[in-house]
Amino acid sequence: MSLDREWNHLEFTRHEVPAAHRPLEEELSFYNAVKEGNLSIVEENCARQVFLQSEGMGMLSENSLQNIRYHFVVTAAMITRYCIDGGMEAEKAYCLSDFYIQKMDKGQSRDEIADLHRSMCFDFTRKMQRLQSHNVFSKHIVRCIDYIYSNMHSRITLKDLSVHLDLSECYLSKLFLEEVGISIHEYIREKKMEKAKNLLKYSDYCIADIANYLSYSSQSHFTQTFEKEVGLSPKKYRDKYYRKSWSRGVELP
Structure with missing residues (x-):
């Protein structure tokens, strides 16, 4: 048939x-x-x-x-x-x-x-x-944020973003700060820290692998940045939060 x-x-x-x-x-x-x-x-x-x-x-x-x-x-x-x-x-x-x-x-x-x-x-x-709860962003900033999320494992520079959006670095920096409230560099660091916290909580990847995945120059640089932003070293954070809330589902960044 x-x-x-x-x-x-x-x-x-x-x-x-x-x-x-x-x-x-x-x-x-x-x-x-x-x-x-x-x-x-x-x-x-x-x-x-x-x-x-x-x-x-x-x-x-x-x-x-x-x-x-x-x-x-x-x-x-x-x-x-x-x-x-x-x-x-x-x-x-x-x-x-x-x-x-x-x-x-x-x-x-x-x-x-x-x-x-x-x-x-x-x-x-x-x-x-x-x-x-955040402001509605312009098309340029939405595309910028999409690019950052899609390239979280890479070293993202202002030049990369400006080329991707076909905007000048100066204009993009100013626009991002006006709409998001923090600089592009700060935003990228925050998002990488969010990703790092989730990987420490919900995965078994070693700290060196997480640092490499997020494109930090070294494990020590990652550890230093993480401790400054979070208030705990990556090891102490994992010891404290590893698989907490596991039964409520993974909270991906």
Whole structure:
């Protein structure tokens, strides 16, 4: 049977025995709540276990476990794009989505996947909540921040950014300081420290590897910078916080 014939047969069958989907407005309202950082609406939706309700859920697979896997991926894709539209760094959003989808792929039950779905929605929402508390940035600054996030493992210079944005170094520095409130150099250092803290908390990479990954000239330079910014050496920070909050889900930068 050709694809056209199969589709026409399915369309006729479903017309005879209709299976109503959830109203589009309801779905879009949920994605928009995540985008706006509206945690109360997201919590209410998860408390009602809407994700597990078969009524109104499209049948993407005849296997119930596989069906919910597919719906998880759809939700992750939609939330990712809504959050990017809301100002989240694109690479950060895609990385977070990939992380949760890969975790979901190992899930062995509907309840396990539903729990992960809740964690993913809360994680995206909280990140958007923090983002909403900051000013809305211009297109140039959004592209600048995207570049910094995508090249966190490299040594990022003002010249690199100015070439990428086709702006003069002087103008870019002034614009960034006006909109973000700190210099580009300070912003890059803050973001690298955030990444370092998460790697120390949630990974087993040695301190030398983390320093190398974040493109510090040496482990001692990384340690000195980390201790100055955080108030603890990388080793003491790891000893104190290693895998704390693990059960609540990884808080990626």
